[in-house]
Amino acid sequence: xxxxxxxxxxxxxxxxxxxxxxxxxxxxxxxxxxxxxxxxxxxxxxxxxxxxxxxxxxxxxxxxxxxxxxxxxxxxxxxxxxxxxxxxxxxxxxxxxxxxxxxxxxxxxxxxxxxxxxxxxxxxxxxxxxxxxxxxxxxxxxxxxxxxxxxxxxxxxxxxxxxxxxxxxxxxxxxxxxxxxxxxxxxxxxxxxxxxxxxxxxxxxxxxxxxxxxxxxxxxxxxxxxxxxxxx
Amino acid sequence: xxxxxxxxxxxxxxxxxxxxxxxxxxxxxxxxxxxxxxxxxxxxxxxxxxxxxxxxxxxxxxxxxxxxxxxxxxxxxxxxxxxxxxxxxxxxxxxxxxxxxxxxxxxxxxxxxxxxxxxxxxxxxxxxxxxxxxxxxxxxxxxxxxxxxxxxxxxxxxxxxxxxxxxxxxxxxxxxxxxxxxxxxxxxxxxxxxxxxxxxxxxxxxxxxxxxxxxxxxxxxxxxxxxxxxxxxxxxxxxxxxxxxxxxxxxxxxxxxxxxxxxxxxxxxxxxxxxxxxxxxxxxxxxxxxxxxxxxxxxxxxxxxxxxxxxxxxxxxxxxxxxxxxxxxxxxxxxxxxxxxxxxxxxxxxxxxxxxxxxxxxxxxxxxxxxxxxxxxxxxxxxxxxxxxxx
Ligand SMILES: Nc1ncnc2c1ncn2[C@@H]1O[C@H](COP(=O)(O)OP(=O)(O)OP(=O)(O)O)[C@@H](O)[C@H]1O
Ligand SMILES: [Mg+2]
Numbered sequence: 001x002x003x004x005x006x007x008x009x010x011x012x013x014x015x016x017x018x019x020x021x022x023x024x025x026x027x028x029x030x031x032x033x034x035x036x037x038x039x040x041x042x043x044x045x046x047x048x049x050x051x052x053x054x055x056x057x058x059x060x061x062x063x064x065x066x067x068x069x070x071x072x073x074x075x076x077x078x079x080x081x082x083x084x085x086x087x088x089x090x091x092x093x094x095x096x097x098x099x100x101x102x103x104x105x106x107x108x109x110x111x112x113x114x115x116x117x118x119x120x121x122x123x124x125x126x127x128x129x130x131x132x133x134x135x136x137x138x139x140x141x142x143x144x145x146x147x148x149x150x151x152x153x154x155x156x157x158x159x160x161x162x163x164x165x166x167x168x169x170x171x172x173x174x175x176x177x178x179x180x181x182x183x184x185x186x187x188x189x190x191x192x193x194x195x196x197x198x199x200x201x202x203x204x205x206x207x208x209x210x211x212x213x214x215x216x217x218x219x220x221x222x223x224x225x226x227x228x229x230x231x232x
Numbered sequence: 233x234x235x236x237x238x239x240x241x242x243x244x245x246x247x248x249x250x251x252x253x254x255x256x257x258x259x260x261x262x263x264x265x266x267x268x269x270x271x272x273x274x275x276x277x278x279x280x281x282x283x284x285x286x287x288x289x290x291x292x293x294x295x296x297x298x299x300x301x302x303x304x305x306x307x308x309x310x311x312x313x314x315x316x317x318x319x320x321x322x323x324x325x326x327x328x329x330x331x332x333x334x335x336x337x338x339x340x341x342x343x344x345x346x347x348x349x350x351x352x353x354x355x356x357x358x359x360x361x362x363x364x365x366x367x368x369x370x371x372x373x374x375x376x377x378x379x380x381x382x383x384x385x386x387x388x389x390x391x392x393x394x395x396x397x398x399x400x401x402x403x404x405x406x407x408x409x410x411x412x413x414x415x416x417x418x419x420x421x422x423x424x425x426x427x428x429x430x431x432x433x434x435x436x437x438x439x440x441x442x443x444x445x446x447x448x449x450x451x452x453x454x455x456x457x458x459x460x461x462x463x464x465x466x467x468x469x470x471x472x473x474x475x476x477x478x479x480x481x482x483x484x485x486x487x488x489x490x491x492x493x494x495x496x497x498x499x500x501x502x503x504x505x506x507x508x509x510x511x512x513x514x515x516x517x518x519x520x521x522x523x524x525x526x527x528x529x530x531x532x533x534x535x536x537x538x539x540x541x542x543x544x545x546x547x548x549x550x551x552x553x554x555x556x557x558x559x560x561x562x563x564x565x566x567x568x569x570x571x572x573x574x575x576x577x578x579x580x581x582x583x584x585x586x587x588x589x590x591x592x593x594x595x596x597x598x599x600x601x602x603x604x605x606x607x608x609x610x611x612x613x614x615x616x617x618x619x620x621x622x623x
Binding site for chain 1: 241242243244246249250252253254530532533536537538539540541542543619620622
């Protein structure tokens, strides 16, 4: 089994000088390809910070951070941007572009990849929206969609390029329990189909069962209580 | 190249979609650009009409080479030089004729309103046509009578009934300098910034109107050359033959001389240049407002795109796409409106104001520069779209 993410001795600080504050302490984590890992932990413990580091949205300051075979510690801004193209992001807020229709939003996830032709973009975006159950809403603007529908468009946008890694930060926080559940199940099915690795942060105990493994963050440290569900 | 077009086809026209999604903002932006364009067109139009109208008399002169005083500034401030220079000019082999033109401004009584007004009087020997104006040359005989003048149909001021009367071949009389002048015919030159109206008359009548002006001191010398002679060569020969107290210019140089006066010595060119610059700045401010509001409104979306792996350059291209769309779409009403305004202004001021292709291209270029400049300032805000804040 190949390894998708290797984090070694990762520390992270916010602020400068006197105001400097350490938020991540000696993080070590290994995630295999195809694994769904859920990260939980109290508010302010550093989950989002770790997720943004893994996703190349922040540059790592010390330690080693290998994501999909690329070392992100010490990478240039341009390298980080390129690296992000292999990840799919699902944010707490859907963050769809309000001037674009559902399908235009999804297409934006494919336009980044020059190898994909115009017709392929069109068909893949349509298929993807149909898979998330929005085949009837291709040309709706986000403002005309419900919260759950918007989040499903966001998932379609994140997954349409078949990323090897999906990062999600509380994707169900803005949704009621039923649509939250639907969204997570959807992510799980699609990810299993495409064989991608998922790292998901959540406070929502009802969705923990989709995980292969749960890790817990506390005060900037990953606690050892993490255990692989599959091994139980 | 083909690859580039394919890339373009794949690309979602994000700038256009963003603009067209916010109809209200788009309309405001386009109105602002059109407004700036109209202002620029009006300023540049007036400026061009200034140069055009002030060289109209100069361009109508029947001369290949023109002699004038070195102290001359423009048509209204020519000073004088000795008539003897004209006779001397005839010594140069290729010079066929040398005629005097007398110019002075005259306060006369407007025949229609009976109020004082200032007109420009052009006096010359009616046996020698001084202008390439068929209307004038057909009526030279009328000028041979004392105290008769021809009147400018394009004059600025209340002369409508005078013109109607003259059109019906009824002479009109009025007073100037204590003499009775008879208007016997019409020609067309038009008003300029320097003179509201032109009168053509004989050198004899001119002398009687301005007794203090010496007939031996002429305003301009109009030289005609033998067919086939090269004006530049003859002008060079004249320069070496004539003393320093007279300036030798070819007809084209003379027009340029007049134009340069208005371009530099007078503040008018500067004023219109400044007006154009201000219209440009107004445009930059309006477009900047619209674009920066738009960037602010989409900061979250832009940060998301960055998180997805789009480079900063992509976001820049979106802002510039918006800038270019605004420039070209805003230019359309901005160029159509002035057509009507030019017609209105031409009617109101009797100045030759009209649209030219080169001016339209100039304003289009300025509009594009204006929008790109605003876009460039607006993109500075893109830096604050930080994808790390997105989670
Ligand atoms: N940009 C920043 N500058 C300074 N401090 C920050 C910044 N972002 C986060 N922090 C601090 O770092 C710590 C960890 O924040 P983080 O957002 O990673 O927590 P979290 O586990 O995601 O919390 P939550 O569950 O509330 O989202 C917090 O104490 C927070 O105040
Ligand atoms: Mg968080």
